[in-house]
Amino acid sequence: MILIGFMGAGKSTIARLLGKELGRPFIDIDTEIEKNLEMSISEYFAQRGETAFRQIELEVLKLALTTERIISTGGGCIETAAVRSLLKERQDVIFLRCSFDLLYERVTREAVASLRPLVNQKTKSELTALYESRLGYYQEVAQITIDTDALTPIEIVEEIQQLVHN
Numbered sequence: 272m273i274l275i276g277f278m279g280a281g282k283s284t285i286a287r288l289l290g291k292e293l294g295r296p297f298i299d300i301d302t303e304i305e306k307n308l309e310m311s312i313s314e315y316f317a318q319r320g321e322t323a324f325r326q327i328e329l330e331v332l333k334l335a336l337t338t339e340r341i342i343s344t345g346g347g348c349i350e351t352a353a354v355r356s357l358l359k360e361r362q363d364v365i366f367l368r369c370s371f372d373l374l375y376e377r378v379t380r381e382a383v384a385s386l387r388p389l390v391n392q393k394t395k396s397e398l399t400a401l402y403e404s405r406l407g408y409y410q411e412v413a414q415i416t417i418d419t420d421a422l423t424p425i426e427i428v429e430e431i432q433q434l435v436h437n
């Protein structure tokens with residue numbers, strides 16, 4: 272299972288909970304990248320830029336897709352055409368859809384600047400434009416979409432469990 276969606280959609284949270292619930296290992300691509308680089312994503316963006324980050328993100332994701340792990344991706348992975356091709360071959364890509372206002376509230380409330388440099392670099396209207404430009408990509412590659420605005424993390428996990436068992 273691969274979780275996709277914008278920053279703040281709950282991908283990392285839900286993958287961890289799902290892993291616990293199903294007794295399966297999970298991998299968070301951002302955490303894995305930070306482990307490999309031995310620096311935070313923000314530091315890497317500052318030193319090497321977003322294009323270099325997207326290349327590493329592609330490689331780490333490619334490797335993770337060869338395992339049986341539940342995967343939480345970073346919100347921007349679908350900007351890479353090769354990632355979209357890889358995800359379209361799968362049957363288990365889940366888009367956690369969420370309204371922009373709620374996402375914005377979450378990512379600006381959280382003081383984890385190290386993980387989301389784009390939140391600090393961009394204005395609210397730039398982030399709105401980014402969200403809108405990515406929506407079509409998430410929809411294009413996902414086999415399952417869950418509207419998460421009114422759901423708690425536990426309810427999202429339950430919905431995923433029902434969907435994959437039916």
Ligand SMILES: Nc1ncnc2c1ncn2[C@@H]1O[C@H](COP(=O)(O)OP(=O)(O)O)[C@@H](O)[C@H]1O
Pocket residue numbers: 276277278279280281282283284285343346377381419422423424427
């Ligand atoms: N369904 C939800 N309801 C309320 N808060 C949520 C929900 N999903 C995630 N959160 C919170 O939003 C923040 C971002 O979640 P995170 O899992 O890091 O998102 P992502 O990995 O998609 O960027 C965290 O503080 C998390 O606890």
Ligand SMILES: O=C(O)C1=C[C@@H](OP(=O)(O)O)[C@@H](O)[C@H](O)C1
Pocket residue numbers: 276277278279282283301312344345346347348386387388389
């Ligand atoms: O949307 C993006 O471009 C990014 C999302 C982040 O992950 P989350 O979606 O888990 O916040 C992280 O990969 C990086 O900061 C870039």
Ligand SMILES: [Mg+2]
Pocket residue numbers: 282283284301343344345
């Ligand atoms: Mg995450």
